[in-house]
Amino acid sequence: MHPMVKPALRRGWRDLNTVQFGMTPAHALTLGPVDTATGSFLELLNGTRGTALLREEGRRMDLPDGHVDRLVERLSRAGLLDDSRGGGEDADALRRNKDVLDRLRPDLASLSLTTSEPGDALRSLAARRALRVQVRGAGRVGAVLAPLLSGAGVGEVDVLDGGRVEPWDVAPGGHPAEAVGDRRDEAARRAVRRAAPDRPPRRGPTAPPEDGGPGHSLVILAPRDDVAVHAPDPSAAEPFLASGTPHLYAGVVEGTGVVGPLVLPGETGCAGCLHADRTDRDPAWPRLVAQWRSGRQRQVRPCDLTLATTVAGLAAAHALAFLDGRTPSSAGARWEAALPGLHWRARPVTAHPDCPCGAAAKGNREHTAEEGARRETMAEQWPSAEVRHRAGAERSAGTWRAHV
Known part of the structure; x- marks a missing residue:
């Protein structure tokens, strides 16, 4: 191990004996008491020295025997250390590809803030290269969202849509003006290839488009149809539920941006649950949806450029969090924000007992008093810095990690 204090966290001295790592409440931690010699030794934790050499440096600085090991362990348990040579074989391969890694260094620094074990940040970044994501929809949201995922290191990002690029599809980061008239899916795939740090090989023009299935880590539905954003059709998601493919909804409807729900089949509420719940609360809901879907379509739907870009960025962030x-x-929730106030709020999408997805039955089995007691016991046993990381890893390392 070649330990280094995570460079993403700014460091400052709160007083003569207390160091603060990080500025924001979400990630800042304090370490104390820290004497002058230990404070100077922190500068040596920059990833250029192994533990043996660090022990030698500690002896030269007259630090007590075992002090270096205890300090490294303490920093590691607090999630403040990274390993400049850790992460496994895939991480080593990424290190050797310096041009690609340089493109992804801001993403690597960000991942270091949300991972605890040394080497995990680069391991997660390298793992993205083996993932396959499909984006369904190449309008102002989908055509921006797909290149974002590709630029963040996701190895394969495919885009499905019909028709040709219209002038109102053009958006910074999405379809350029010169793409007007081209097939939407092909234009979006070009944007994906341009954004990729290492330009993945281009799929042959005769290859059939792949349907979202078990081979995809995630499918993102970003329809251009505003009715499909507001009232997603449960039948459209049946193949994903049948294959166990996680899928995320995102889009813009009448000046309202929507991100979610992220559906983990059989685990969280789906489009069918959303429809059933709305019908329970408003008996007229099915009648309205039928009229919206069959009514005369506007040629150009309201989709504010900045709101669409915001939705694309937020959806990409949620997708990457899941993929990591x-x-x-x-x-199990839809995040919504409407113009002009843009106050984001979460609307729960609860598993409905009448929905055939089965999420409600599973939730009833799992949320027991015994499970709650077990988690409380674990929280009491772990230091607070470790609880945040391990609890998050525990929630996501089971069924759905296999899809990633």
């Missing part, structure tokens, strides 16, 4: 093994807040 976490459970984002869109699992």
Whole structure:
């Protein structure tokens, strides 16, 4: 191990004996008491020295025997250390590809904030290269969202849509003006290839488009149809539920941005649950949806450029959190914000007992008093810095980690 204090966290001295790592409440931690010699030794934790050499440096600085090991262990338990040579074989391969790694260094630094074990940040970044994501929809949201995922290191991002690029599809980061008239899916795939750090090989023009299935880590539904955003059709998600494919909804409807729900089949509420719940609360809901779907379509639907870009960015962030093994807040919820106030709020999408997806039955089995007691016991046994990381890893390392 070649320990280094995570460079993503700014460091400052709160007083003569207390160091603060990080600025924001979400990630800041304090370490104390720290004497002058130990404070100087922290500068040596920069990833250029192995533990043996660090022990020698500690002896030269007259630090007590075992002090270096205890300090490294303490920093590691607090999630403040990384390993400049850790992460496994895939991480080593990424290190050797310096041009690609340089493109992804901001993403690597961000991952270091949300991982605890040394080497996990680069391991997670390298793991993205083996993932396959499909984006369904290449309008102002989908055509921006797909390149974002590709640029963040996701190895294969495919886009499905019909028709050709219209002038109102053009958006910074999505379809360029010169793509007007081209097939939407092909234009979006070009944007994906341009965004990729290492330009994945281009799929042959005669290859059939792949349907979202077990081979995909995630499918993102970003329809251009605003009715499909507001009232997602449960039948459209049946193949994903049958194959156990996680899927995330995102889009813009009448000046309202929507991200979620992230559906983990059999685990969290789906489009069918959403429809059933709305019908329970409003008996007229099915009648309205039928009229919206069959009524005369506007040529150009309201989709504010900045709101669409915001939705694309937020959806990409939720997707990456899931792909990296976490459970984002869109699992079982829809995040919505409407112009002009843009106050984001979460609307729960609870598993409905009448929905055939089975999520309600599973939830009833798992949320027991025994499970709650077990988690409380675990929380009491772990230091607070470790609880946040391990609890998040526990939630996402089971069934759905296999899809990633």
